[in-house]
Amino acid sequence: MSKNAPAGNRPRSTRPDPLADCPLNAAFVAIGGKWKLTILYWLGREPHQFRQLQRRIAPVSHKVLVEQLRELEAQDLIRRETNGPVPAPVRYMLTEYGETLRPLIETVRIWGERHLARTRVKSTRETSLMCATPLEP
Numbered sequence: 771m772s773k774n775a776p777a778g779n780r781p782r783s784t785r786p787d788p789l790a791d792c793p794l795n796a797a798f799v800a801i802g803g804k805w806k807l808t809i810l811y812w813l814g815r816e817p818h819q820f821r822q823l824q825r826r827i828a829p830v831s832h833k834v835l836v837e838q839l840r841e842l843e844a845q846d847l848i849r850r851e852t853n854g855p856v857p858a859p860v861r862y863m864l865t866e867y868g869e870t871l872r873p874l875i876e877t878v879r880i881w882g883e884r885h886l887a888r889t890r891v892k893s894t895r896e897t898s899l900m901c902a903t904p905l906e907p
Contacts, residue, residue, distance in 0.1 A: 800845045800847065801842075801845075801847070801871065803838055803841060804830075804834055804838060805827055805830050805834065805835065805838050806838055806841070806842060807875060807878060808827050808901060809823065809827065809835075809838055809839065809842065809848075810842070810847065810848075810864070810868065810871055810875055811875050811879065811901050811905065812826050812827065812901075813848055813862055813863055813864050813868070814864055814868075814869075814871070814872050814875055814905045815903075815905065815906075817851075817861045817862060817863035818861065818862055818863075819859055819860060819861055819862075820835070820839075820860055820862070823835065823839075823862060839862060842868075846865055846867050846868070847864065847865060847867060847868035847871065848862050848863065848864055848865060848868050849862070849863060849864075849865050850862055851863065872905050875905060876904060876905045879901065879902075879904070879905070880904075883902065
C-alpha cells in the first residue's frame, strides 16, 4: 500500500503504544479533556443538573458538555442520576472514585491562582467561572 494512501486505507500499526502503562498519560486521558477539571470542580462542590452545570461553565457548548460528561461517567468519576417521571430531571455527581480527585482538583486550583497572580495583573472583575472558592474536604 502506498504511503500516500488516505489514512483510512492504511494498515493499522502493530507497534505497541509506548504510553499504555504511563500513569501520567492515564491521568490525562481520564481528566485532561476540555472542561473536565472545571466540571469535576463544580460536581465536587455539589450535585448539579445539566442546565445548572452548563450555566456554571458557560461558554461550554451543549455538545461538548455532553461528550465530557459521558467520558467522565465512562471513567467512573461521575454518575448520572434520574428521579421522577419522564422527562425526569437528571443530576450529575461525583462517584466515590471521583471523590478521590478532590485533593488534586484543589491543588490544581491553588496552582492556577498562583499562576494567574504571577502572569498577569489581577482584574477587578469577578473570577472567571467563579471557581476561585476552595473545595471543602
